[in-house]
Amino acid sequence: MKPPAFDYASPSTIAEAVALLGSRDGNAKVLAGGQSLMPMLAFRLAAPELLVDLKQLKGLDRIDIGADGVRLGAKVRWRDIEADQRLATAHPLLCEAIKHVAHYQIRNRGTVGGSLAHADPSAEMPGVAITCDAELTIVGGSGMRVAKAADFFLGALETSLKPDEILTEVRLPAWPAARRWGFLEFARRKGDFAMAGIALHYDLDNDGRIVDAHVGAIGVADRPLRLPAVECVLDGGVLDEALIAAASTALRQSIDPPTDIHAPGAYRASLAATLLARALAKSAA
Numbered sequence: 001m002k003p004p005a006f007d008y009a010s011p012s013t014i015a016e017a018v019a020l021l022g023s024r025d026g027n028a029k030v031l032a033g034g035q036s037l038m039p040m041l042a043f044r045l046a047a048p049e050l051l052v053d054l055k056q057l058k059g060l061d062r063i064d065i066g067a068d069g070v071r072l073g074a075k076v077r078w079r080d081i082e083a084d085q086r087l088a089t090a091h092p093l094l095c096e097a098i099k100h101v102a103h104y105q106i107r108n109r110g111t112v113g114g115s116l117a118h119a120d121p122s123a124e125m126p127g128v129a130i131t132c133d134a135e136l137t138i139v140g141g142s143g144m145r146v147a148k149a150a151d152f153f154l155g156a157l158e159t160s161l162k163p164d165e166i167l168t169e170v171r172l173p174a175w176p177a178a179r180r181w182g183f184l185e186f187a188r189r190k191g192d193f194a195m196a197g198i199a200l201h202y203d204l205d206n207d208g209r210i211v212d213a214h215v216g217a218i219g220v221a222d223r224p225l226r227l228p229a230v231e232c233v234l235d236g237g238v239l240d241e242a243l244i245a246a247a248s249t250a251l252r253q254s255i256d257p258p259t260d261i262h263a264p265g266a267y268r269a270s271l272a273a274t275l276l277a278r279a280l281a282k283s284a285a
Contacts, residue, residue: 003041010053014139014166020052022141022164028052030166032075035102035110036118060113060168065090069174074113074167082107091175093132093201096183097124103191113167116152119159122193122219124185126153130224131199131216132172140165153223179203182279185218186271188262194219195263196272198279202234210234215247220257220272229254230276244280248273 011017021028028050031037040046054060060075063084070091072081081087081098088095101107101115101124115125116136128134129149136147141164152160161167185197202213213234215227229250237243257268 003038004044004047006041006048007050008053009050010056012056014057014168017052017054017057017166018139018141018164020050021166024048024050024163026163028163030054030117032114032117033077033109033111034114035106036114036120054166063087067174068171070094070172072112072170072172074111074116074169076112078102078107078110078112081112089175089177091172093175093181093183093199094128094172096181097128097199100124100183100185100187100194100197106191112170116170117159117161117167119153119155119157119223120193121156121221121223122195122197123224124194124197124218126224127197127199127216127218128172128183129170130226131201131214133214134173135171136167137169137171138165139168150226156222158223176203180283182283184275184279184282186275196220196257196268196275198272198275200276200279200283202283208238210237210239215251215276217251217255217272220255220268222258225255227251227254234280239280239284244277247280248277251276 009020011020027048029048031051031053060073062073063076064071065086078098078101112125115123119126134149136152138145138147140162147160154160179201181201183199185194187194197218200215202210205211213231215230217225217227230247233247233250251273252269255269257265259265
């Protein structure tokens with residue numbers, strides 16, 4: 001199908017972009033990489049009056065690494081993350097997750113901000129944001145605000161963004177060098193959206209016990225999930241087969257995936273538990 005008719009604007013400042021979004025009473029959309037929005041337009045799942053293209057906005061394609069963590073501008077592309085060798089140590093979980101994003105052509109244009117704002121419950125970046133306690137910088141008609149990832153995703157393709165707001169940056173907290181982590185997902189074909197996925201990280205105390213466990217899941221609900229019940233099982237434990245089995249059981253009891261044309265809910269739950277067990281075993285190595 002062809003997209004519906006729409007007006008187009010390419011502002012040169014964030015203030016101008018915000019004003020354009022606010023001028024259409026919620027009938028305007030932001031265009032970044034377009035890898036999520038354009039298919040929705042083609043299938044008439046979205047029909048905005050106006051597209052506000054961010055291509056001329058400066059400073060939104062930066063990757064900054066400092067003592068407070070990693071800052072990714074909203075226009076940072078997946079290929080930019082792949083090409084930045086600093087991230088291999090600054091945030092290896094992010095790098096591993098991005099390897100699973102679609103195909104080369106998509107990673108060449110798709111953006112961090114576009115993925116977060118689109119809020120597909122099976123997408124990798126929202127899962128990383130939830131798991132890692134990311135903070136999102138948002139600019140709108142009322143000024144700038146910072147939202148926690150846990151409060152940003154409201155449902156499938158639904159976020160806390162207001163009609164005149166633009167996501168400009170995401171910050172991932174600093175990553176200790178000794179941190180353990182894992183990321184695994186399963187899709188029918190390489191590059192497809194995940195039927196289920198697990199992201200996790202934790203630290204170890206002086207006795208080799210797990211502290212500050214973070215576990216997130218994608219593809220098993222209408223939004224990316226943090227799994228506090230699983231984290232409680234892991235915290236204070238020594239990673240072995242018994243602890244992994246207990247964590248997998250806690251995961252099964254924590255989620256209730258929907259059944260759809262791709263898989264029954266029970267299958268997704270079982271798959272997520274298997275991925276958790278494998279990701280934990282991988283993290284130990």
